[in-house]
Amino acid sequence: MSEATTEQEKTAREAKPPKRRKRRVGGGWHIFVFIAPAVLIYTIFSIYPLVESLRLSLFDGLDDGSAVWNGLGNYVTLLFNPTWATQFWNALWNNLILFFIHMVVQNPIGLLLAALLSLAPRFGSTYRTLIFIPTLLSVVVVGFIWELILSPLWGVSETLLGAVGLAWLYQPWLGLESTALTTVSLISVWQYVGIPMMLIYAALLSIPDELIDAARVDGLNGWWIFWKVKLPLILPTLGIVAILTYIGNFTASFDLIYSIQGALGAPNYSTDVMGTLLFRTFFGQQLQIGDIHMGATIASMMFFIILIGVTIYLVLVQRRLQRYEM
Protein backbone atom coordinates (compact mmCIF):
# COMPACT_ATOMS: atom_id res chain seq x y z
CA MET A 1 0.00 0.00 0.00
CA SER A 2 2.64 2.49 1.05
CA GLU A 3 4.91 1.33 -1.71
CA ALA A 4 2.22 1.85 -4.26
CA THR A 5 1.63 5.32 -2.94
CA THR A 6 5.24 6.36 -3.23
CA GLU A 7 5.36 4.90 -6.70
CA GLN A 8 2.33 6.93 -7.71
CA GLU A 9 3.78 9.95 -6.06
CA LYS A 10 6.93 9.61 -8.11
CA THR A 11 5.15 9.32 -11.41
CA ALA A 12 2.90 12.19 -10.46
CA ARG A 13 5.91 14.34 -9.71
CA GLU A 14 7.60 13.43 -12.92
CA ALA A 15 4.51 13.94 -14.98
CA LYS A 16 3.96 17.46 -13.72
CA PRO A 17 5.84 20.42 -15.12
CA PRO A 18 8.53 21.47 -12.64
CA LYS A 19 7.09 24.93 -12.06
CA ARG A 20 3.78 23.71 -10.66
CA ARG A 21 3.71 22.66 -7.08
CA LYS A 22 3.52 19.02 -6.18
CA ARG A 23 0.23 17.95 -4.83
CA ARG A 24 -0.45 15.12 -2.49
CA VAL A 25 -1.48 11.94 -4.20
CA GLY A 26 -5.07 10.97 -3.74
CA GLY A 27 -6.96 8.03 -2.45
CA GLY A 28 -8.71 7.90 0.88
CA TRP A 29 -11.89 8.94 2.50
CA HIS A 30 -10.74 12.37 3.60
CA ILE A 31 -10.89 13.71 0.04
CA PHE A 32 -14.47 12.55 -0.22
CA VAL A 33 -15.34 14.04 3.19
CA PHE A 34 -13.79 17.37 2.20
CA ILE A 35 -15.46 17.74 -1.14
CA ALA A 36 -18.76 15.87 -0.83
CA PRO A 37 -20.79 18.36 1.26
CA ALA A 38 -20.14 21.25 -1.12
CA VAL A 39 -20.82 19.12 -4.19
CA LEU A 40 -24.00 17.74 -2.60
CA ILE A 41 -25.59 21.08 -1.63
CA TYR A 42 -24.52 22.69 -4.88
CA THR A 43 -25.88 19.80 -6.94
CA ILE A 44 -29.22 19.58 -5.13
CA PHE A 45 -30.02 23.28 -4.89
CA SER A 46 -28.30 24.72 -7.96
CA ILE A 47 -27.57 22.21 -10.70
CA TYR A 48 -30.52 19.86 -10.21
CA PRO A 49 -33.10 22.72 -10.28
CA LEU A 50 -31.54 24.00 -13.47
CA VAL A 51 -31.69 20.62 -15.16
CA GLU A 52 -35.18 19.99 -13.78
CA SER A 53 -36.32 23.36 -15.17
CA LEU A 54 -35.02 22.35 -18.58
CA ARG A 55 -36.95 19.06 -18.25
CA LEU A 56 -40.15 20.77 -17.09
CA SER A 57 -40.03 23.06 -20.09
CA LEU A 58 -40.51 20.01 -22.32
CA PHE A 59 -43.81 19.05 -20.66
CA ASP A 60 -47.25 20.53 -20.59
CA GLY A 61 -49.50 20.58 -17.54
CA LEU A 62 -52.96 19.04 -17.63
CA ASP A 63 -55.94 20.23 -15.62
CA ASP A 64 -55.71 17.24 -13.26
CA GLY A 65 -52.18 18.28 -12.30
CA SER A 66 -50.33 15.65 -14.30
CA ALA A 67 -47.82 16.53 -16.98
CA VAL A 68 -47.63 15.31 -20.54
CA TRP A 69 -44.68 15.30 -22.93
CA ASN A 70 -44.83 18.30 -25.19
CA GLY A 71 -41.42 18.29 -26.85
CA LEU A 72 -40.48 21.78 -27.94
CA GLY A 73 -44.15 22.78 -27.96
CA ASN A 74 -43.74 25.31 -25.14
CA TYR A 75 -40.88 26.99 -26.96
CA VAL A 76 -42.96 27.18 -30.13
CA THR A 77 -45.77 28.75 -28.09
CA LEU A 78 -43.43 31.25 -26.48
CA LEU A 79 -41.89 32.29 -29.79
CA PHE A 80 -44.87 32.14 -32.13
CA ASN A 81 -48.15 32.37 -30.22
CA PRO A 82 -49.11 36.03 -30.68
CA THR A 83 -49.87 36.71 -26.97
CA TRP A 84 -46.70 35.03 -25.70
CA ALA A 85 -44.42 36.15 -28.50
CA THR A 86 -45.30 39.83 -28.03
CA GLN A 87 -44.42 39.64 -24.34
CA PHE A 88 -41.31 37.56 -24.90
CA TRP A 89 -39.77 39.74 -27.60
CA ASN A 90 -40.71 42.89 -25.72
CA ALA A 91 -39.02 41.61 -22.54
CA LEU A 92 -35.95 40.38 -24.39
CA TRP A 93 -35.67 43.65 -26.32
CA ASN A 94 -35.93 45.62 -23.06
CA ASN A 95 -33.19 43.45 -21.55
CA LEU A 96 -30.98 44.16 -24.55
CA ILE A 97 -31.61 47.91 -24.24
CA LEU A 98 -30.77 47.66 -20.56
CA PHE A 99 -27.55 45.86 -21.45
CA PHE A 100 -26.74 48.43 -24.13
CA ILE A 101 -27.23 51.37 -21.75
CA HIS A 102 -24.99 49.71 -19.17
CA MET A 103 -22.32 49.13 -21.81
CA VAL A 104 -22.30 52.71 -23.11
CA VAL A 105 -22.90 54.56 -19.82
CA GLN A 106 -21.91 52.44 -16.82
CA ASN A 107 -18.73 50.85 -18.14
CA PRO A 108 -17.20 54.01 -19.70
CA ILE A 109 -17.92 55.94 -16.48
CA GLY A 110 -16.37 53.07 -14.52
CA LEU A 111 -13.33 53.18 -16.81
CA LEU A 112 -13.00 56.95 -16.46
CA LEU A 113 -13.24 56.84 -12.66
CA ALA A 114 -10.79 53.93 -12.47
CA ALA A 115 -8.33 55.73 -14.76
CA LEU A 116 -8.49 58.85 -12.61
CA LEU A 117 -8.15 56.86 -9.40
CA SER A 118 -5.12 55.03 -10.79
CA LEU A 119 -3.36 58.40 -11.08
CA ALA A 120 -3.35 58.18 -7.29
CA PRO A 121 -4.80 61.58 -6.46
CA ARG A 122 -5.03 62.68 -2.82
CA PHE A 123 -8.11 61.29 -1.07
CA GLY A 124 -8.23 58.59 -3.76
CA SER A 125 -9.28 55.88 -1.35
CA THR A 126 -11.97 58.14 0.13
CA TYR A 127 -13.46 58.77 -3.31
CA ARG A 128 -13.29 55.06 -4.06
CA THR A 129 -14.96 54.07 -0.80
CA LEU A 130 -17.78 56.59 -1.18
CA ILE A 131 -18.46 55.89 -4.86
CA PHE A 132 -18.85 52.21 -4.00
CA ILE A 133 -21.61 52.82 -1.42
CA PRO A 134 -24.62 52.55 -3.78
CA THR A 135 -23.38 49.14 -4.95
CA LEU A 136 -23.78 47.78 -1.43
CA LEU A 137 -27.36 48.85 -0.97
CA SER A 138 -30.28 46.60 -1.66
CA VAL A 139 -31.72 47.12 -5.12
CA VAL A 140 -35.08 47.57 -3.39
CA VAL A 141 -33.73 50.45 -1.32
CA VAL A 142 -32.07 52.03 -4.34
CA GLY A 143 -35.27 51.73 -6.34
CA PHE A 144 -37.32 53.48 -3.69
CA ILE A 145 -34.71 56.18 -3.10
CA TRP A 146 -34.89 57.16 -6.75
CA GLU A 147 -38.64 56.78 -6.93
CA LEU A 148 -38.90 59.36 -4.14
CA ILE A 149 -36.30 61.67 -5.66
CA LEU A 150 -37.88 61.56 -9.12
CA SER A 151 -41.40 61.85 -7.75
CA PRO A 152 -43.28 64.97 -8.84
CA LEU A 153 -44.87 64.99 -5.37
CA TRP A 154 -41.61 65.68 -3.59
CA GLY A 155 -40.21 67.92 -6.27
CA VAL A 156 -36.55 67.43 -5.34
CA SER A 157 -35.46 66.81 -8.93
CA GLU A 158 -37.35 69.85 -10.14
CA THR A 159 -35.75 72.02 -7.47
CA LEU A 160 -32.28 70.72 -8.33
CA LEU A 161 -32.80 71.19 -12.06
CA GLY A 162 -34.18 74.65 -11.32
CA ALA A 163 -30.97 75.53 -9.49
CA VAL A 164 -29.09 75.17 -12.78
CA GLY A 165 -31.87 76.75 -14.82
CA LEU A 166 -33.16 73.51 -16.32
CA ALA A 167 -36.47 73.15 -14.48
CA TRP A 168 -38.31 72.95 -17.84
CA LEU A 169 -36.52 69.67 -18.49
CA TYR A 170 -38.28 67.92 -15.63
CA GLN A 171 -40.78 65.19 -16.39
CA PRO A 172 -42.06 62.26 -14.35
CA TRP A 173 -39.55 60.07 -16.16
CA LEU A 174 -40.45 56.85 -14.36
CA GLY A 175 -44.10 57.17 -15.31
CA LEU A 176 -43.73 57.88 -19.02
CA GLU A 177 -43.64 54.96 -21.43
CA SER A 178 -41.01 56.66 -23.55
CA THR A 179 -38.55 57.32 -20.72
CA ALA A 180 -39.27 54.68 -18.05
CA LEU A 181 -36.83 52.03 -19.27
CA THR A 182 -33.97 54.48 -19.78
CA THR A 183 -34.58 55.95 -16.34
CA VAL A 184 -34.61 52.52 -14.69
CA SER A 185 -31.40 51.64 -16.55
CA LEU A 186 -29.71 54.82 -15.38
CA ILE A 187 -30.74 54.11 -11.78
CA SER A 188 -29.12 50.69 -12.15
CA VAL A 189 -26.03 52.32 -13.67
CA TRP A 190 -25.86 54.67 -10.68
CA GLN A 191 -25.98 51.70 -8.34
CA TYR A 192 -23.51 49.38 -10.04
CA VAL A 193 -20.88 51.68 -11.54
CA GLY A 194 -18.65 50.77 -8.57
CA ILE A 195 -18.10 47.23 -9.86
CA PRO A 196 -16.48 48.05 -13.23
CA MET A 197 -14.65 50.88 -11.50
CA MET A 198 -13.08 48.50 -8.96
CA LEU A 199 -12.28 45.74 -11.44
CA ILE A 200 -10.66 48.13 -13.91
CA TYR A 201 -8.86 50.01 -11.14
CA ALA A 202 -7.33 46.75 -9.91
CA ALA A 203 -6.26 45.85 -13.44
CA LEU A 204 -4.63 49.25 -13.91
CA LEU A 205 -2.74 48.88 -10.64
CA SER A 206 -1.35 45.54 -11.71
CA ILE A 207 0.43 47.07 -14.72
CA PRO A 208 4.14 47.17 -13.79
CA ASP A 209 5.71 50.59 -13.50
CA GLU A 210 8.56 49.59 -15.84
CA LEU A 211 6.20 49.53 -18.80
CA ILE A 212 4.89 53.00 -18.02
CA ASP A 213 8.43 54.28 -17.50
CA ALA A 214 9.53 52.82 -20.81
CA ALA A 215 6.65 54.53 -22.56
CA ARG A 216 7.51 57.80 -20.86
CA VAL A 217 11.14 57.50 -21.95
CA ASP A 218 9.84 56.99 -25.47
CA GLY A 219 8.24 60.41 -25.12
CA LEU A 220 4.59 59.47 -24.74
CA ASN A 221 2.51 61.75 -22.53
CA GLY A 222 -0.09 60.61 -19.98
CA TRP A 223 -2.98 60.57 -22.42
CA TRP A 224 -1.14 58.46 -25.01
CA ILE A 225 0.24 56.15 -22.38
CA PHE A 226 -3.33 55.45 -21.35
CA TRP A 227 -4.51 54.74 -24.90
CA LYS A 228 -1.48 52.94 -26.26
CA VAL A 229 -0.12 51.11 -23.22
CA LYS A 230 -2.64 50.76 -20.41
CA LEU A 231 -5.88 50.24 -22.32
CA PRO A 232 -4.60 47.32 -24.43
CA LEU A 233 -3.28 45.69 -21.27
CA ILE A 234 -6.61 45.88 -19.44
CA LEU A 235 -8.68 44.62 -22.39
CA PRO A 236 -9.18 41.19 -20.73
CA THR A 237 -10.67 42.95 -17.71
CA LEU A 238 -12.95 44.98 -19.96
CA GLY A 239 -14.05 41.66 -21.46
CA ILE A 240 -14.84 40.29 -17.99
CA VAL A 241 -16.76 43.48 -17.17
CA ALA A 242 -18.77 43.10 -20.36
CA ILE A 243 -19.76 39.49 -19.69
CA LEU A 244 -20.59 40.25 -16.03
CA THR A 245 -22.78 43.12 -17.22
CA TYR A 246 -24.49 40.78 -19.65
CA ILE A 247 -25.24 38.09 -17.06
CA GLY A 248 -26.20 40.56 -14.32
CA ASN A 249 -28.56 42.30 -16.67
CA PHE A 250 -30.79 39.22 -16.79
CA THR A 251 -30.93 38.66 -13.03
CA ALA A 252 -30.44 41.95 -11.17
CA SER A 253 -32.92 43.85 -13.32
CA PHE A 254 -35.84 41.96 -11.76
CA ASP A 255 -35.39 43.33 -8.23
CA LEU A 256 -35.21 46.93 -9.40
CA ILE A 257 -38.11 46.79 -11.84
CA TYR A 258 -40.33 44.75 -9.52
CA SER A 259 -39.73 47.31 -6.75
CA ILE A 260 -40.28 50.44 -8.80
CA GLN A 261 -42.61 49.39 -11.59
CA GLY A 262 -44.21 46.18 -10.30
CA ALA A 263 -44.38 42.71 -11.84
CA LEU A 264 -46.17 44.08 -14.92
CA GLY A 265 -43.24 46.27 -15.93
CA ALA A 266 -45.30 49.45 -15.80
CA PRO A 267 -46.10 51.74 -17.55
CA ASN A 268 -47.75 49.47 -20.10
CA TYR A 269 -45.00 46.79 -20.14
CA SER A 270 -42.43 49.38 -21.21
CA THR A 271 -40.02 48.15 -18.50
CA ASP A 272 -40.97 44.47 -18.67
CA VAL A 273 -37.85 42.28 -18.68
CA MET A 274 -37.24 38.52 -18.77
CA GLY A 275 -37.14 38.41 -14.96
CA THR A 276 -40.56 40.02 -14.47
CA LEU A 277 -42.02 37.95 -17.32
CA LEU A 278 -40.74 34.78 -15.64
CA PHE A 279 -42.13 35.84 -12.27
CA ARG A 280 -45.52 36.71 -13.75
CA THR A 281 -45.76 33.55 -15.79
CA PHE A 282 -44.73 31.27 -12.95
CA PHE A 283 -46.93 32.79 -10.25
CA GLY A 284 -49.72 34.22 -12.33
CA GLN A 285 -50.87 37.79 -12.27
CA GLN A 286 -54.37 39.22 -12.36
CA LEU A 287 -56.40 37.05 -14.78
CA GLN A 288 -53.54 34.84 -15.79
CA ILE A 289 -53.03 31.60 -13.83
CA GLY A 290 -49.51 30.59 -12.85
CA ASP A 291 -47.95 28.11 -15.24
CA ILE A 292 -44.97 26.01 -14.10
CA HIS A 293 -44.16 24.71 -17.55
CA MET A 294 -44.22 28.05 -19.33
CA GLY A 295 -42.24 29.51 -16.41
CA ALA A 296 -39.64 26.78 -16.86
CA THR A 297 -39.62 27.49 -20.59
CA ILE A 298 -38.89 31.18 -20.04
CA ALA A 299 -36.17 30.36 -17.48
CA SER A 300 -34.64 27.92 -19.97
CA MET A 301 -34.74 30.55 -22.71
CA MET A 302 -32.86 32.88 -20.35
CA PHE A 303 -30.38 30.08 -19.77
CA PHE A 304 -29.80 29.66 -23.50
CA ILE A 305 -29.54 33.41 -24.05
CA ILE A 306 -26.93 33.69 -21.29
CA LEU A 307 -25.16 30.64 -22.71
CA ILE A 308 -24.98 32.27 -26.14
CA GLY A 309 -23.45 35.39 -24.59
CA VAL A 310 -20.93 33.41 -22.56
CA THR A 311 -19.97 31.33 -25.62
CA ILE A 312 -19.44 34.42 -27.74
CA TYR A 313 -17.31 35.85 -24.95
CA LEU A 314 -15.22 32.70 -24.54
CA VAL A 315 -14.73 31.97 -28.23
CA LEU A 316 -14.45 35.41 -29.75
CA VAL A 317 -13.33 37.75 -27.04
CA GLN A 318 -11.19 35.86 -24.60
CA ARG A 319 -9.33 33.82 -27.17
CA ARG A 320 -8.18 36.87 -29.04
CA LEU A 321 -7.13 38.80 -25.99
CA GLN A 322 -3.65 38.09 -24.81
CA ARG A 323 -3.68 38.06 -21.06
CA TYR A 324 -0.80 39.94 -19.56
CA GLU A 325 1.07 37.86 -16.98
CA MET A 326 3.05 39.49 -14.21
Next chain:
Amino acid sequence: MTNIASTGRARAGRARGLSTKAAVHTVLLGYTIIAIFPVILVILNSFKNRRGIFSDPLGLPRGETFSMEGYATVLTQGDFATYFANSIIVTVSALFLILLLGAMAAHALAEYRFRLNTLLGIYLILGIMVPIRLGTVAILELMVDLNLVNTLLALILVYTAQGLPVAVFILTEFMRTLSRDIKDCARVDGLSEYRIFFEVVVPLIRPVLATVAVFSMIPIWNDLWFPLILASGDATKTVTLGVQQFIGQYTVNWSAVLASLSIAILPVLGLYALFSRQLIAGITSGAVKG
Protein backbone atom coordinates in the same frame (compact mmCIF):
# COMPACT_ATOMS: atom_id res chain seq x y z
CA MET B 1 -0.20 46.46 -3.52
CA THR B 2 -0.22 49.62 -1.43
CA ASN B 3 3.52 49.94 -1.87
CA ILE B 4 3.37 49.62 -5.62
CA ALA B 5 0.55 52.12 -5.67
CA SER B 6 2.33 54.65 -3.51
CA THR B 7 5.54 54.68 -5.53
CA GLY B 8 3.42 55.20 -8.62
CA ARG B 9 1.52 57.80 -6.68
CA ALA B 10 4.57 59.85 -5.89
CA ARG B 11 5.87 59.77 -9.43
CA ALA B 12 2.51 60.50 -11.02
CA GLY B 13 1.97 63.34 -8.57
CA ARG B 14 5.17 65.10 -9.50
CA ALA B 15 4.78 64.66 -13.22
CA ARG B 16 1.34 66.12 -13.45
CA GLY B 17 0.52 69.78 -13.66
CA LEU B 18 -1.77 71.62 -11.32
CA SER B 19 -4.56 72.03 -13.84
CA THR B 20 -4.66 68.30 -14.54
CA LYS B 21 -4.87 67.70 -10.81
CA ALA B 22 -7.74 70.13 -10.47
CA ALA B 23 -9.59 68.44 -13.33
CA VAL B 24 -9.09 64.99 -11.80
CA HIS B 25 -10.47 66.15 -8.47
CA THR B 26 -13.40 67.93 -10.06
CA VAL B 27 -14.51 64.76 -11.85
CA LEU B 28 -13.97 62.48 -8.87
CA LEU B 29 -15.59 64.84 -6.40
CA GLY B 30 -18.48 65.45 -8.78
CA TYR B 31 -19.14 61.76 -9.17
CA THR B 32 -18.75 61.13 -5.44
CA ILE B 33 -21.51 63.67 -4.81
CA ILE B 34 -23.73 61.99 -7.41
CA ALA B 35 -23.10 58.65 -5.70
CA ILE B 36 -23.84 59.64 -2.12
CA PHE B 37 -26.21 62.60 -2.39
CA PRO B 38 -29.38 60.48 -2.82
CA VAL B 39 -28.45 58.31 0.17
CA ILE B 40 -27.75 61.32 2.38
CA LEU B 41 -30.96 63.00 1.22
CA VAL B 42 -33.04 60.01 2.32
CA ILE B 43 -31.33 59.67 5.69
CA LEU B 44 -31.59 63.42 6.44
CA ASN B 45 -35.26 63.58 5.57
CA SER B 46 -36.05 60.51 7.64
CA PHE B 47 -35.40 62.73 10.68
CA LYS B 48 -37.98 65.34 9.65
CA ASN B 49 -41.72 65.69 10.02
CA ARG B 50 -44.00 65.72 7.00
CA ARG B 51 -43.95 69.49 6.66
CA GLY B 52 -40.16 69.54 6.83
CA ILE B 53 -39.84 66.83 4.20
CA PHE B 54 -41.90 68.74 1.68
CA SER B 55 -41.17 72.39 2.44
CA ASP B 56 -37.41 72.05 2.74
CA PRO B 57 -36.26 68.68 1.37
CA LEU B 58 -32.65 69.80 0.93
CA GLY B 59 -32.20 71.37 4.38
CA LEU B 60 -30.85 69.79 7.52
CA PRO B 61 -33.43 68.74 10.10
CA ARG B 62 -33.79 71.76 12.42
CA GLY B 63 -35.73 72.43 15.60
CA GLU B 64 -39.20 72.78 14.13
CA THR B 65 -38.75 70.18 11.36
CA PHE B 66 -36.90 67.56 13.40
CA SER B 67 -39.03 64.54 14.14
CA MET B 68 -38.69 60.83 14.74
CA GLU B 69 -42.32 60.13 13.87
CA GLY B 70 -41.29 58.05 10.87
CA TYR B 71 -39.18 55.76 13.00
CA ALA B 72 -41.98 55.53 15.55
CA THR B 73 -44.39 54.34 12.85
CA VAL B 74 -41.91 51.84 11.46
CA LEU B 75 -41.10 50.40 14.85
CA THR B 76 -44.75 50.05 15.92
CA GLN B 77 -46.28 49.02 12.58
CA GLY B 78 -43.68 46.90 10.92
CA ASP B 79 -42.15 43.92 12.64
CA PHE B 80 -38.65 45.04 11.79
CA ALA B 81 -37.01 43.35 14.78
CA THR B 82 -38.15 39.98 13.39
CA TYR B 83 -37.10 40.91 9.85
CA PHE B 84 -33.65 41.87 11.08
CA ALA B 85 -33.32 38.69 13.11
CA ASN B 86 -34.33 36.67 10.02
CA SER B 87 -31.87 38.46 7.77
CA ILE B 88 -29.08 37.96 10.28
CA ILE B 89 -29.87 34.26 10.82
CA VAL B 90 -30.04 33.59 7.08
CA THR B 91 -26.94 35.61 6.20
CA VAL B 92 -24.75 34.30 9.02
CA SER B 93 -25.76 30.65 8.57
CA ALA B 94 -25.33 30.75 4.80
CA LEU B 95 -21.97 32.49 5.19
CA PHE B 96 -20.81 29.88 7.70
CA LEU B 97 -21.75 27.05 5.34
CA ILE B 98 -20.26 28.77 2.30
CA LEU B 99 -16.96 29.33 4.10
CA LEU B 100 -16.73 25.92 5.75
CA LEU B 101 -17.86 23.78 2.82
CA GLY B 102 -16.17 26.06 0.30
CA ALA B 103 -12.85 25.92 2.13
CA MET B 104 -13.09 22.13 2.53
CA ALA B 105 -13.80 21.63 -1.16
CA ALA B 106 -11.11 24.11 -2.16
CA HIS B 107 -8.64 22.30 0.08
CA ALA B 108 -9.47 18.98 -1.56
CA LEU B 109 -9.06 20.48 -5.03
CA ALA B 110 -5.84 22.32 -4.24
CA GLU B 111 -4.15 19.72 -2.05
CA TYR B 112 -4.87 16.28 -3.45
CA ARG B 113 -4.48 14.70 -6.83
CA PHE B 114 -7.37 12.42 -7.62
CA ARG B 115 -9.38 11.37 -10.62
CA LEU B 116 -12.10 13.88 -11.43
CA ASN B 117 -10.18 16.67 -9.69
CA THR B 118 -10.20 19.02 -12.69
CA LEU B 119 -13.71 17.98 -13.68
CA LEU B 120 -15.11 18.61 -10.19
CA GLY B 121 -13.30 21.94 -10.09
CA ILE B 122 -14.95 23.05 -13.32
CA TYR B 123 -18.31 21.65 -12.19
CA LEU B 124 -18.18 23.60 -8.93
CA ILE B 125 -17.41 26.93 -10.55
CA LEU B 126 -19.96 26.58 -13.36
CA GLY B 127 -22.40 28.38 -11.08
CA ILE B 128 -20.46 31.62 -11.50
CA MET B 129 -21.68 31.80 -15.09
CA VAL B 130 -25.19 30.45 -14.59
CA PRO B 131 -27.43 32.39 -12.19
CA ILE B 132 -29.16 30.07 -9.71
CA ARG B 133 -32.39 32.02 -10.23
CA LEU B 134 -32.95 30.28 -13.53
CA GLY B 135 -33.74 27.13 -11.55
CA THR B 136 -36.36 28.90 -9.43
CA VAL B 137 -39.30 26.89 -10.76
CA ALA B 138 -37.69 23.61 -9.72
CA ILE B 139 -36.28 25.06 -6.49
CA LEU B 140 -39.78 25.97 -5.36
CA GLU B 141 -41.08 22.49 -6.26
CA LEU B 142 -38.16 20.94 -4.39
CA MET B 143 -38.84 23.08 -1.31
CA VAL B 144 -42.51 22.11 -1.41
CA ASP B 145 -41.52 18.43 -1.51
CA LEU B 146 -39.07 18.90 1.36
CA ASN B 147 -41.65 20.88 3.37
CA LEU B 148 -39.29 23.80 3.56
CA VAL B 149 -41.45 26.56 2.09
CA ASN B 150 -41.62 29.55 4.43
CA THR B 151 -38.65 28.43 6.45
CA LEU B 152 -35.35 30.20 6.83
CA LEU B 153 -33.59 26.91 6.11
CA ALA B 154 -34.83 27.05 2.50
CA LEU B 155 -33.12 30.42 2.04
CA ILE B 156 -29.96 29.26 3.80
CA LEU B 157 -29.62 26.22 1.53
CA VAL B 158 -30.23 28.18 -1.66
CA TYR B 159 -27.81 30.95 -0.72
CA THR B 160 -25.19 28.38 0.21
CA ALA B 161 -25.53 26.77 -3.20
CA GLN B 162 -25.42 30.25 -4.76
CA GLY B 163 -22.30 31.36 -2.87
CA LEU B 164 -20.22 28.17 -3.17
CA PRO B 165 -18.91 28.62 -6.74
CA VAL B 166 -17.26 31.99 -6.13
CA ALA B 167 -15.95 30.86 -2.73
CA VAL B 168 -14.47 27.64 -4.13
CA PHE B 169 -12.93 29.56 -7.02
CA ILE B 170 -11.22 32.23 -4.90
CA LEU B 171 -10.17 29.84 -2.12
CA THR B 172 -8.74 27.22 -4.50
CA GLU B 173 -6.67 29.88 -6.26
CA PHE B 174 -5.34 31.06 -2.93
CA MET B 175 -4.71 27.62 -1.43
CA ARG B 176 -2.58 26.64 -4.41
CA THR B 177 -0.16 29.36 -3.33
CA LEU B 178 0.23 28.02 0.23
CA SER B 179 3.58 26.55 1.14
CA ARG B 180 3.66 22.75 1.21
CA ASP B 181 6.36 22.43 3.81
CA ILE B 182 4.24 23.42 6.75
CA LYS B 183 1.60 20.82 5.86
CA ASP B 184 4.20 18.14 5.28
CA CYS B 185 5.75 18.91 8.66
CA ALA B 186 2.36 18.41 10.23
CA ARG B 187 2.07 15.08 8.39
CA VAL B 188 5.44 13.96 9.68
CA ASP B 189 4.18 14.86 13.15
CA GLY B 190 1.36 12.42 12.54
CA LEU B 191 -1.57 14.86 12.29
CA SER B 192 -4.57 13.46 10.46
CA GLU B 193 -5.65 15.09 7.18
CA TYR B 194 -8.64 16.61 8.99
CA ARG B 195 -6.53 18.17 11.71
CA ILE B 196 -4.14 19.49 9.08
CA PHE B 197 -7.06 21.24 7.42
CA PHE B 198 -8.57 22.71 10.57
CA GLU B 199 -5.39 23.43 12.54
CA VAL B 200 -2.89 24.30 9.81
CA VAL B 201 -4.72 25.39 6.67
CA VAL B 202 -7.67 27.30 8.11
CA PRO B 203 -5.54 29.69 10.20
CA LEU B 204 -3.43 30.41 7.11
CA ILE B 205 -6.38 31.32 4.93
CA ARG B 206 -8.20 33.41 7.52
CA PRO B 207 -7.69 36.76 5.70
CA VAL B 208 -9.05 35.33 2.45
CA LEU B 209 -11.97 33.78 4.31
CA ALA B 210 -12.85 37.22 5.65
CA THR B 211 -12.73 38.63 2.15
CA VAL B 212 -14.94 35.89 0.75
CA ALA B 213 -17.33 36.44 3.66
CA VAL B 214 -17.77 40.15 3.05
CA PHE B 215 -18.02 39.46 -0.64
CA SER B 216 -20.71 36.77 -0.39
CA MET B 217 -22.67 38.68 2.23
CA ILE B 218 -23.93 41.55 0.10
CA PRO B 219 -26.04 39.61 -2.44
CA ILE B 220 -27.54 37.47 0.33
CA TRP B 221 -28.51 40.37 2.58
CA ASN B 222 -29.92 42.38 -0.32
CA ASP B 223 -31.77 39.65 -2.21
CA LEU B 224 -35.45 40.15 -2.95
CA TRP B 225 -36.18 37.27 -5.33
CA PHE B 226 -35.82 34.22 -3.09
CA PRO B 227 -37.41 35.70 0.06
CA LEU B 228 -40.35 36.73 -2.11
CA ILE B 229 -40.71 33.27 -3.63
CA LEU B 230 -39.59 30.89 -0.87
CA ALA B 231 -40.25 32.66 2.41
CA SER B 232 -42.71 35.52 2.15
CA GLY B 233 -44.58 34.59 5.34
CA ASP B 234 -44.61 37.14 8.15
CA ALA B 235 -42.43 35.02 10.40
CA THR B 236 -39.71 34.48 7.78
CA LYS B 237 -39.53 37.84 6.01
CA THR B 238 -36.06 39.32 5.60
CA VAL B 239 -35.34 43.04 5.92
CA THR B 240 -35.20 43.58 2.17
CA LEU B 241 -38.61 41.97 1.62
CA GLY B 242 -39.98 43.62 4.77
CA VAL B 243 -38.99 47.08 3.55
CA GLN B 244 -40.35 46.37 0.08
CA GLN B 245 -43.77 45.33 1.42
CA PHE B 246 -43.87 47.96 4.17
CA ILE B 247 -43.33 50.72 1.63
CA GLY B 248 -45.97 49.17 -0.59
CA GLN B 249 -48.50 49.65 2.22
CA TYR B 250 -47.39 53.04 3.48
CA THR B 251 -46.79 54.93 0.24
CA VAL B 252 -48.54 58.05 1.55
CA ASN B 253 -46.69 58.17 4.86
CA TRP B 254 -43.46 59.74 3.66
CA SER B 255 -41.70 59.93 7.00
CA ALA B 256 -42.37 56.22 7.58
CA VAL B 257 -41.12 55.33 4.09
CA LEU B 258 -37.94 57.37 4.54
CA ALA B 259 -37.39 55.92 8.01
CA SER B 260 -37.79 52.34 6.81
CA LEU B 261 -35.31 53.00 3.98
CA SER B 262 -32.84 54.48 6.46
CA ILE B 263 -33.28 51.45 8.72
CA ALA B 264 -32.31 49.26 5.78
CA ILE B 265 -29.37 51.49 4.78
CA LEU B 266 -27.72 52.30 8.11
CA PRO B 267 -26.59 48.78 9.17
CA VAL B 268 -25.07 48.23 5.72
CA LEU B 269 -23.20 51.53 5.96
CA GLY B 270 -22.03 50.64 9.46
CA LEU B 271 -20.68 47.27 8.34
CA TYR B 272 -19.11 48.91 5.30
CA ALA B 273 -17.31 51.42 7.52
CA LEU B 274 -15.85 48.47 9.43
CA PHE B 275 -14.99 46.21 6.51
CA SER B 276 -14.51 48.45 3.47
CA ARG B 277 -10.77 47.82 3.38
CA GLN B 278 -11.28 44.06 3.34
CA LEU B 279 -14.03 44.25 0.75
CA ILE B 280 -12.09 46.45 -1.62
CA ALA B 281 -8.95 44.35 -1.20
CA GLY B 282 -11.06 41.30 -2.01
CA ILE B 283 -12.55 42.75 -5.16
CA THR B 284 -9.23 44.03 -6.41
CA SER B 285 -7.24 40.85 -5.69
CA GLY B 286 -10.01 38.70 -7.16
CA ALA B 287 -9.89 40.81 -10.28
CA VAL B 288 -6.15 40.54 -10.66
CA LYS B 289 -6.35 36.77 -10.50
CA GLY B 290 -9.68 36.31 -12.24
